[in-house]
Amino acid sequence: MLPRGYRKADPNNFSLVINDARRINIVVASGDALTRSSSGDPRTKHLKGLFTEAVIMRNKVEGDLFPESLPEELRTAVSVLEYPTWILLIYITDDEMRAELSFPDEIENGQIVSWKERIFIPDNAGDGAALKPEDDDLGPDIDVPVRRKAS
Secondary structure, three states: OHHHOEEEEOHHHOOEEEEOOOOEEEEEEEEOOOOOOOOOOOOEOOOOOHHHHHHHHHHHOOOOOOHHHOOHHHHHHHHHOOOOEEEEEEEEOOOOEEEEEEEEEEEEOOEEEEEEEEEEEOOOOOOOOOEOOOOOOOOOOOOOOOOOOOO
16 A cells, blocks of 8 residues: 555554545454444454544544543543544455445444444455455465564
């Protein structure tokens, strides 16, 4: 995505893809079975932390935020996020892959439960069927560095 004007950032191990021209952030997360389904709101598959809470706080607040009313660590997390953040939700099973780019609106008990806007990402089949994983060559292995978060 670099040629399209995106850059990567990892504030406190919270991985973002940022487009300064469009003034947006994108975060990737696993979604549940309602990902790319119009029959309900998907939830994130795994519990999310402080930075995801900060994303939603940042997305909801435009203009004057009363920072003194927020816990110090949440204020710090919100200040790192320059732009509104979208979540690229991905749902993968043995039989299908579905994705949507959605704007989170509410978090409960560490899971995103409500979305202000959802953009369904179509599959490549062109007939509305779910994407099928290919069994062919998946390309080179990717080495992802993992660091322990400070407690």
